[in-house]
Amino acid sequence: MNGLAMxxxxxxxxxxxxxFAVSVIIFAALELMPGDLAEQVLGQSATPETxxxxxxxxxxxxxxxxxxxxWLGGALQGDFGVSLANxxxxxxxxxxxxxxxxxxxxxxxAISVPLALxxxxxxxxxxxxxxxxxxxxxxxTSISSPEFFLGYVLILFLAVKNPIFPSISNISPNADFMEQxxxxxxxxxxxxxxxxxxxxxxxxxxIINLLASPYIEMxxxxxxxRWRVIVRHALVNALAPIINVVALNLAYLITGVVLxxxxxxxxxxxxxxxxxxxxxxxxxxxxxxxxxxxxxxxxNLLADxxxxxxxxxxxxxx
Amino acid sequence: xxxxxxxxxxxxxxLRIEGRSGEDWTEIVHGVDLTLRRGEVMGLIGESxxxxxTIGLAAMGYARDGCRISGGKIEFDGMDLTTTPxxxxxxxxxxxxxxxxxxxxxxFNPSHRLIDQHTEGxxxxxxxxxEESEKDAIELYRxxxxxxxxxxxxxxxxxxxxGQLQRAMTAMVMSCRPDLIIFDEPTTALDVTTQIEVLAxxxxxxxxxxxxxxxxxxxLAVVAQMxxxxxxxxxxxxxxxxxxxxxxxxPKQDYTKSLWxxxxxxxxxxxxxxxxxxxxxxxxxxxxxxxxxxxLFDVSFDIHAGRTVAVVGESGSGKSTAARxxxxxxxxxxxxxxxxxEVLPADFRNRNREQLRQAQMIYQMADTALNPKxxxxxxxxxxxxxxxxxxxxxxxxxxxxLLDQIELEPSQYYHRYPSELSGGQKQRIGIARALAAEPKxxxxxxxxxxxxxxxxxxxxxxxxxxxxxxxxxxxxxxxxLATVRSIADEVVVMRQGKVVEAGPKDVMFxxxxxxxxxxxxxxxxxxxxxxxxxxxxxxxxxxxGEAADV
Numbered sequence: 001m002n003g004l005a006m007x008x009x010x011x012x013x014x015x016x017x018x019x020f021a022v023s024v025i026i027f028a029a030l031e032l033m034p035g036d037l038a039e040q041v042l043g044q045s046a047t048p049e050t051x052x053x054x055x056x057x058x059x060x061x062x063x064x065x066x067x068x069x070x071w072l073g074g075a076l077q078g079d080f081g082v083s084l085a086n087x088x089x090x091x092x093x094x095x096x097x098x099x100x101x102x103x104x105x106x107x108x109x110a111i112s113v114p115l116a117l118x119x120x121x122x123x124x125x126x127x128x129x130x131x132x133x134x135x136x137x138x139x140x141t142s143i144s145s146p147e148f149f150l151g152y153v154l155i156l157f158l159a160v161k162n163p164i165f166p167s168i169s170n171i172s173p174n175a176d177f178m179e180q181x182x183x184x185x186x187x188x189x190x191x192x193x194x195x196x197x198x199x200x201x202x203x204x205x206x207i208i209n210l211l212a213s214p215y216i217e218m219x220x221x222x223x224x225x226r227w228r229v230i231v232r233h234a235l236v237n238a239l240a241p242i243i244n245v246v247a248l249n250l251a252y253l254i255t256g257v258v259l260x261x262x263x264x265x266x267x268x269x270x271x272x273x274x275x276x277x278x279x280x281x282x283x284x285x286x287x288x289x290x291x292x293x294x295x296x297x298x299x300n301l302l303a304d305x306x307x308x309x310x311x312x313x314x315x316x317x318x
Numbered sequence: 319x320x321x322x323x324x325x326x327x328x329x330x331x332x333l334r335i336e337g338r339s340g341e342d343w344t345e346i347v348h349g350v351d352l353t354l355r356r357g358e359v360m361g362l363i364g365e366s367x368x369x370x371x372t373i374g375l376a377a378m379g380y381a382r383d384g385c386r387i388s389g390g391k392i393e394f395d396g397m398d399l400t401t402t403p404x405x406x407x408x409x410x411x412x413x414x415x416x417x418x419x420x421x422x423x424x425x426f427n428p429s430h431r432l433i434d435q436h437t438e439g440x441x442x443x444x445x446x447x448x449e450e451s452e453k454d455a456i457e458l459y460r461x462x463x464x465x466x467x468x469x470x471x472x473x474x475x476x477x478x479x480x481g482q483l484q485r486a487m488t489a490m491v492m493s494c495r496p497d498l499i500i501f502d503e504p505t506t507a508l509d510v511t512t513q514i515e516v517l518a519x520x521x522x523x524x525x526x527x528x529x530x531x532x533x534x535x536x537x538l539a540v541v542a543q544m545x546x547x548x549x550x551x552x553x554x555x556x557x558x559x560x561x562x563x564x565x566x567x568x569p570k571q572d573y574t575k576s577l578w579x580x581x582x583x584x585x586x587x588x589x590x591x592x593x594x595x596x597x598x599x600x601x602x603x604x605x606x607x608x609x610x611x612x613x614l615f616d617v618s619f620d621i622h623a624g625r626t627v628a629v630v631g632e633s634g635s636g637k638s639t640a641a642r643x644x645x646x647x648x649x650x651x652x653x654x655x656x657x658x659x660e661v662l663p664a665d666f667r668n669r670n671r672e673q674l675r676q677a678q679m680i681y682q683m684a685d686t687a688l689n690p691k692x693x694x695x696x697x698x699x700x701x702x703x704x705x706x707x708x709x710x711x712x713x714x715x716x717x718x719x720l721l722d723q724i725e726l727e728p729s730q731y732y733h734r735y736p737s738e739l740s741g742g743q744k745q746r747i748g749i750a751r752a753l754a755a756e757p758k759x760x761x762x763x764x765x766x767x768x769x770x771x772x773x774x775x776x777x778x779x780x781x782x783x784x785x786x787x788x789x790x791x792x793x794x795x796x797x798x799l800a801t802v803r804s805i806a807d808e809v810v811v812m813r814q815g816k817v818v819e820a821g822p823k824d825v826m827f828x829x830x831x832x833x834x835x836x837x838x839x840x841x842x843x844x845x846x847x848x849x850x851x852x853x854x855x856x857x858x859x860x861x862x863g864e865a866a867d868v
Contacts, residue, residue, distance in 0.1 A: 212383070214424040221378060222439045223412035236429040312429050312474045 120203025139197030247303030361545030433471030604653030
């Protein structure tokens with residue numbers, strides 16, 4: 001188990017280093033933008049004295065690396081600074097939004113991951129059959145269409161023509177769980193259509209890749225039924241690539257939702273990011289980027305750990 | 319292995335099997351008949367492409383992807399398997415007809431414990447509960463003389479050695495007490511010392527449960543130990559069939575006789591090089607490690623011009639690692655490699671082109687050693703261009719000459735791809751590619767192991783002729799002592815990274831031996847059908863496994 005622990009520690013260490021590098025890049029990128037916050041807030045008519053005064057207030061007169069570590073130190077404690085637009089704490093503004101985004105992502109994942117795995121297993125089981133082709137073509141069609149288009153199509157059919165779900169996913173903070181589920185359903189379905197194809201095709205390919213293995217032939221010659229050959233003998237050995245694709249898609253569910261949130265006016269981080277960019281509310285943009293980056297790193301880290309754990313040679317050393 | 323009192327279990331009549339190539343189906347088994355009685359063991363032998371495995375699988379009503387049973391009858395205990403529905407076939411497989419694959423290491427699912435794979439069959443077929451089946455598994459492990467039978471089943475396949483896995487697989491196919499077992503080259507991937515143990519286990523268990531078996535192999539000596547009757551196959555046709563002893567003593571067909579004669583190739587041993595001659599390659603006290611794990615310990619030997627040094631040992635003995643040190647792929651941690659009396663840089667990256675040119679390699683798997691996307695002409699041209707700088711007509715002429723040397727007609731082979739060649743031809747291309755650099759020294763790494771005996775003999779004769787003509791020095795890595803006997807001048811026996819014994823061939827093959835050399839030599843199966851029985855008596859049943867598993 002020692003080797004395994006070492007391997008995990010290395011992966012986690014690498015993840016932390018990546019996150020650190022990302023935070024530097026985000027900070028530096030915003031630093032490179034022309035002008036600074038003080039000039040932007042006060043506008044062109046401000047006198048140099050007021051600008052200097054305001055800079056001091058914001059702490060912008062300090063050296064960049066000091067400001068970076070101030071910001072990082074604050075971020076580590078959950079303090080992302082103060083929004084320029086409305087002077088509210090960024091963290092307070094972000095927290096409910098992030099919770100909403102997580103809820104949407106979780107719902108989409110809860111639908112898409114089991115769906116994709118099941119479709120993938122079935123497609124591998126009945127490969128080259130009508131079912132396989134239909135599943136492939138329909139998931140490919142949905143992944144090839146832009147998500148805002150998918151969103152509007154869904155609104156047309158499921159909200160306008162057959163009013164099953166609301167077309168606008170405005171969630172009030174005190175809505176109960178069922179209400180929230182109901183209002184989030186359309187964006188979740190849109191996201192599902194976007195991410196399913198990738199995961200399904202990887203599941204199918206990873207399983208089919210193994211079907212020529214001697215141990216699969218052995219299982220067949222032992223009289224193991226077909227579905228059991230696929231699930232018990234092939235799928236367990238195909239997990240590593242599948243886990244990686246699932247993790248990438250989960251990350252996309254959180255970071256790639258901007259368009260979907262806009263289409264459905266869903267109060268998530270994506271919407272906040274778009275609003276903040278248009279208002280040049282840099283502290284908020286910084287915080288959103290950091291959260292997105294952390295999500296990516298974390299999910300990839302989990303995928304790595306998952307693939308390592310799915311390898312019996314690493315789980316059970318000699 | 320009595321058979322007279324039992325009825326017919328398997329009756330195959332006019333079996334025809336087709337294989338797909340592209341869009342077309344071509345017949346690969348042309349109407350074979352086979353009758354097997356209960357409790358009887360029949361050996362199926364032949365070269366690759368003879369259809370042995372295909373027929374063996376057909377006996378389970380199974381055809382691999384790209385194959386189909388196109389005609390004939392396969393009657394198992396009165397049922398015609400060619401017309402049995404898939405669900406009924408599935409119920410039969412594993413429970414009444416079972417299959418032992420060539421490589422147990424590849425045929426056990428890496429993600430499940432041995433015992434879980436063992437109990438899967440009996441549970442699925444409704445023969446016994448998990449508890450009963452587990453108890454039975456442990457009992458079978460004990461009977462097959464696996465170490466720690468109570469706990470070995472709870473390990474994963476990668477935690478168990480190759481020979482043990484093969485026995486665990488034999489135990490697994492016994493789990494439902496089948497009437498018929500298909501053994502498909504079950505010991506081909508094993509070392510000789512391990513092979514004995516597995517052969518003995520298989521023979522015992524087949525005897526104890528009075529199971530009928532089809533024993534598929536290309537090794538005549540092995541089949542002589544295992545089978546009551548032998549059927550010889552060639553390219554999907556039966557050549558002849560007879561009782562084992564009769565077949566061994568008086569084969570009737572020419573093809574069978576030629577198979578029997580293969581083991582007789584032996585070229586005369588050359589006299590040792592003069593004492594003052596500078597060896598082409600001299601390995602001096604090298605030790606090496608993979609990462610932290612030491613694998614070679616103080617290995618020394620010399621190879622002289624025009625001589626063949628056979629490096630012998632089981633898998634993991636360090637033979638190939640020694641070759642990697644000589645080629646500079648694995649710089650040794652201490653010691654040095656001399657070439658023509660000069661020290662070679664340890665790492666191949668520090669060697670100049672001339673030093674690299676002088677030592678070439680031929681690989682075991684010609685399949686994977688040749689770039690499948692390049693034509694034969696390109697494959698051989700590359701080293702000629704690289705090392706000798708030939709271009710245009712001179713290059714083409716040289717490549718043609720090389721193809722002539724390996725006895726392949728240049729006009730026919732120059733434009734072909736490796737996939738269009740047979741295994742033996744591919745290995746010849748491997749030889750031509752090594753010769754293209756005009757080296758003094760060639761490392762042959764198990765070059766005949768993947769080939770049929772007749773083809774392998776052709777390769778050995780070719781290598782021998784080339785050595786005569788070009789005064790080449792060979793380092794011949796092999797685990798096959800028959801090969802050593804036929805081609806070596808000197809022998810180096812390795813075990814666990816150390817040289818156990820070394821000397822001229824005639825001395826090495828004559829007693830007294832080092833105990834390990836003795837074990838290796840006595841483990842090589844002989845054509846005598848009583849050989850295994852006698853050997854086991856001689857060694858005593860208790861300690862045969864120990865040598866194999868330490």
